[in-house]
Amino acid sequence: MAIYNSITELVGKTPIVEFKRLEKALGLKGRIAGKLEYFNPAGSHKDRMALEIIEQAEARNEISPDKTTLIEFTSGNTGIALAAFAAAKGYKFNIGVQGGVSVERLKLIEAYQANIVDVPGELIAGVFERGIEAFEDVINYMSEGVPGAYPTYQLSNADNINAHYKHTGPEIWEDTEGKIDIFVGGVGTGGSTHGVGKYLKEQNPNVKVVITQPDVNDVLHPILNGVEDGGFHGIHAVYDGEKLNALAPKNYNADLTDEYVTVSYAQTLKAIHLLAKYEGIFVGASSGASLAVAIKQALREENEGKLIVPLLPDNGERYLSEDIQKVRHDIEDAVEF
Numbered sequence: 001m002a003i004y005n006s007i008t009e010l011v012g013k014t015p016i017v018e019f020k021r022l023e024k025a026l027g028l029k030g031r032i033a034g035k036l037e038y039f040n041p042a043g044s045h046k047d048r049m050a051l052e053i054i055e056q057a058e059a060r061n062e063i064s065p066d067k068t069t070l071i072e073f074t075s076g077n078t079g080i081a082l083a084a085f086a087a088a089k090g091y092k093f094n095i096g097v098q099g100g101v102s103v104e105r106l107k108l109i110e111a112y113q114a115n116i117v118d119v120p121g122e123l124i125a126g127v128f129e130r131g132i133e134a135f136e137d138v139i140n141y142m143s144e145g146v147p148g149a150y151p152t153y154q155l156s157n158a159d160n161i162n163a164h165y166k167h168t169g170p171e172i173w174e175d176t177e178g179k180i181d182i183f184v185g186g187v188g189t190g191g192s193t194h195g196v197g198k199y200l201k202e203q204n205p206n207v208k209v210v211i212t213q214p215d216v217n218d219v220l221h222p223i224l225n226g227v228e229d230g231g232f233h234g235i236h237a238v239y240d241g242e243k244l245n246a247l248a249p250k251n252y253n254a255d256l257t258d259e260y261v262t263v264s265y266a267q268t269l270k271a272i273h274l275l276a277k278y279e280g281i282f283v284g285a286s287s288g289a290s291l292a293v294a295i296k297q298a299l300r301e302e303n304e305g306k307l308i309v310p311l312l313p314d315n316g317e318r319y320l321s322e323d324i325q326k327v328r329h330d331i332e333d334a335v336e337f
């Protein structure tokens with residue numbers, strides 16, 4: 001029997017599941033075993049980063065619940081994770097919210113009673129285009145005049161990478177008994193692919209790191225990229241080349257990347273729906289995109305018998321308001337991987 005002292009003790013040790021029925025249905029040459037990060041207690045791989053950032057700052061005596069207010073500007077999973085662990089540890093948390101956030105993610109932040117701060121529109125306008133400095137301007141604005149303000153700066157905080165280097169990477173290595181051949185992940189802040197990629201390549205330099213990129217030329221792209229309200233949204237939180245360079249210059253490490261693979265939203269949806277249909281596992285859009293990339297890898301002759309591990313960041317329930325569950329035969333049947 002084990003009684004835990006805090007929800008924070010349950011972060012990590014997420015399961016890896018091989019998608020055997022999916023492999024058979026698609027006639028894949030390689031094997032795909034997904035790392036299901038929605039098993040984290042606040043529901044995504046961002047739990048690892050949020051906890052590492054808080055606990056390392058505690059270890060350096062930089063923060064304490066009685067005097068600190070954590071500050072971050074984020075579109076979702078980081079906010080949810082920080083809100084949950086701020087609550088569990090007794091910290092105040094001021095969050096500024098970006099546009100394009102699914103309703104569920106906003107409501108989850110509300111549920112954990114983080115303090116949602118209004119940021120002037122002109123400061124937020126074009127942050128994605130202006131990149132990391134614009135994000136830090138917003139965070140610095142939010143910190144002004146707040147006693148004990150502690151910005152967590154997810155786009156440049158080394159503990160974002162460290163969380164995945166110390167935990168996610170080793171878990172993948174151990175659970176696959178060192179047999180992983182290909183790791184697939186998307187880049188938002190770049191922390192997960194950097195930390196995992198670095199660890200895995202240190203164990204075996206032949207492990208291939210493949211980065212998922214949403215297709216900017218996708219004809220469905222404008223409505224499917226999470227920028228417009230209503231209807232379908234896109235592959236939230238993972239970026240194509242241009243945004244990636246603007247947003248993740250500090251955390252992301254291109255030197256660790258062996259290949260970039262582009263996916264369309266139609267392929268993403270198809271991957272999500274096949275996983276739900278054959279495995280009873282329902283994931284979010286960035287997971288679907290990386291799964292689609294894993295499927296593309298597994299279809300290659302050269303990857304016969306190889307073990308491919310996509311990192312699947314969160315659960316599809318977080319995007320139901322965007323009808324992510326709806327099978328769209330009109331677009332999905334027409335696409336191949």
Ligand SMILES: Cc1ncc(COP(=O)(O)O)c(C=O)c1O
Pocket residue numbers: 044046076077078186187188189190191192193236237238284286287313314
């Ligand atoms: C759902 C989802 N997928 C992927 C990512 C990208 O992960 P990372 O920030 O580790 O690059 C994020 C966060 O940015 C996310 O919330």
